[in-house]
Amino acid sequence: MNTWFNDKLLPAVMKFVNTRPLQAIKDGMLYPIPFIVIGAIFLILGNFPWAPVANFMTHTGLAAVCNQAYNGSMAIMAVFAVFGIAYSWVRNEGYEGVPAGLLAIVVDIILQPDTIKTVTSVVDSTKTSTSWMVSNVIDKQWLGGKGMIVAIIVGLLVGWAYSWFMKKGITIKLPEQVPSNVAASFTALVPGAVIVTAAAIVYAIFNLGFGTTFVEWIYKVIQTPLQHATDGPVGVIIVSFIPVFLWFFGIHGATIVGGIMTALLLANSADNNALYRAGELSLDHGAHIVTQSFMDQYITVTGSGITIGLVIFMLVRAKSVQMKTIGKLEIVPALFNINEPVLFGLPIVLNPLLAIPFILTPVLSGFLTYFAILFKIIPPFNGVYVPWTTPPIISGLMVGGWQGALWQLLMLAMTVVVYWPFAKKYDQILSAQEQASSTDNASA
Structure with a gap:
């Protein structure tokens, strides 16, 4: 299996991961x-x-x-994303990326509506006021979670187009005596004019031809279906199984899956956050189950594979020197969701015995959490973004209140049960190896 993976699957995966678009998305979403x-x-x-x-x-x-x-800040995350993706693409091509990032923001704004057709105000708890039209504005909802897919599309297209102009030398070149910052602004003039014109044409086609805008069309046709697709069992499998499966072979699976899924998970979180602020956070009002918090606080908490159960065994019951030593080294990093010492030091990577609980644990946590929310045992997560290094229980409290913290504690306890028999068997193997080694050394 290892040979097949290294010779067949791994090259294809790495070729995909290292493509320019995926690199730009992964870097830009940071x-x-x-x-x-x-x-x-x-x-x-x-x-x-x-x-x-x-x-x-x-x-x-x-x-x-x-x-x-x-x-x-958080409410306009798509602005930072579209800048970052275009900037990363052009920078990775070896050119100055800031003009491309700013150009991507311009294009993103052009493709959005300049009219808010309906504005509803709450009169009291049972009544809302009549809506009205507001023109010549930027609708902020498209700068946040609802505009994430367009931000990715625009960032990639602008990054590619701007780099094409640079490679072909289709720019205004000024004498060397001109200051570099002035020269850079003129360098971006030609590609900027062409790209902005193209964006205006796209806006005209959708606005005059279909009575909508590009961002609204993308949200309806692409983003909404993708968000719903990730917000079910398929999404749970993607965020719980694929990262640890790749990690088993030494590939940072969380980074790869995160680079692909982050935009959709953040969009789901933004929808939940809007409901949370309106006091309507429930599945009945359209809240999502699979969000960024779902992945960070219940799938990769204490590190990929939720290895805290393994660490607890190593601290309290391990007999082998190797396990006891790594357990002492790992307990503090585990509290901040870092587990590379266990992955490579024990190791879990390419260890078929520990691969079983390593893959099974996040899948169990993912589906148990999914059904806990689906059956209203715990509420949907509130959309608050918690840094991935936030210790467990605290992070659960921040995204789901006391119910989220308690459920997170139950999932961590579950990992002890799942890891224990496999860790015990591996500890016996290590102990036997250590005893054999000490006997050989004594004989020598």
């Missing part, structure tokens, strides 16, 4: 993360889950301030 984290903090403060604090924040006006900080 740029929104700091602003998502910052916005998530203000989101929690502005919508605090404890009534006394929430009332204080509302009455003092601090909630509005926090929400405004959220609106300028």
Whole structure:
């Protein structure tokens, strides 16, 4: 199996992973993360889950301030994504990427509607006001989760087109005496003019021909179906099985799957977050089950494979020197969701005995969590982005309240049960090897 994987499957996987588009998406999607984290903090403060604090924040006006900080950061994640993807593509081609990133933002805005056709205001808990039309505006909803797929498409197309102009030398070249920053602005002029013109033509086709916009069409035809596809058993398999399967062969599966799935998972999170802020976070109101929090806090918590159960065995019952030593080294990193010492030091990579619980555990956690939300045992996650290094229980509390923290604790306890018999058997193997080695050394 190892030979087949290394000779057949691994080259194909790595060829796909190293393609320019996937590299641009993987690198570009890192740029929104700091602003998502910052916005998530203000989101929690502005919508605090404890009534006394929430009332204080509302009455003092601090909630509005926090929400405004959220609106300028996490709520416009697609802007950072479209910049990052185009920038990463062009930079990886060896050219200055900032003009391409800014150009991608321009194109993204052009392809959006400039009119909010319906605005609904809440009068009281049972009534809403009449809607009206607002023109000559940028509708912020397309700058956030609802615009993530368009951000990816625009980022990739602008990155590719801008790089093509650079490679062909179709730019304005100024004398060497001209300052580099001035020359760079003129270098982007020709490709920028062509790309903006193309974007305007696309806008005209959709607006005049179909009475919609490109971003609305993409959301309806592509993004919504993809979000629904990931928000079911297929999505659970993708985020729980594929990463650990790749990790078994030494490939960073979480990075690969995250690079592909992050945009959709963040879009699902953004939808949940909007419901959470409106006080309507439930499946009945369209909340998603599989979100970024679903993956980060219940699939890769304590590291890929949820290896905390294995670490606990190594600390309390292991007899082999190797297991006891690695357990002591790993316990602190595990609290921050880092488990490379176990993956490569024990190892789990290419270890068929430990591969069984390593693959089984996140799949069990994924489907148990999925059905727990589906059957309303715990609520959907609130869409708050929690940094992946946040310790367990705390992260569960932040994304799902006390129910999320308790469920996370139950899933961590489950890992002990799953890992224990396999870890015990492997410990016996290591102990036997260590005893044989010490006997040989004594004989020598």
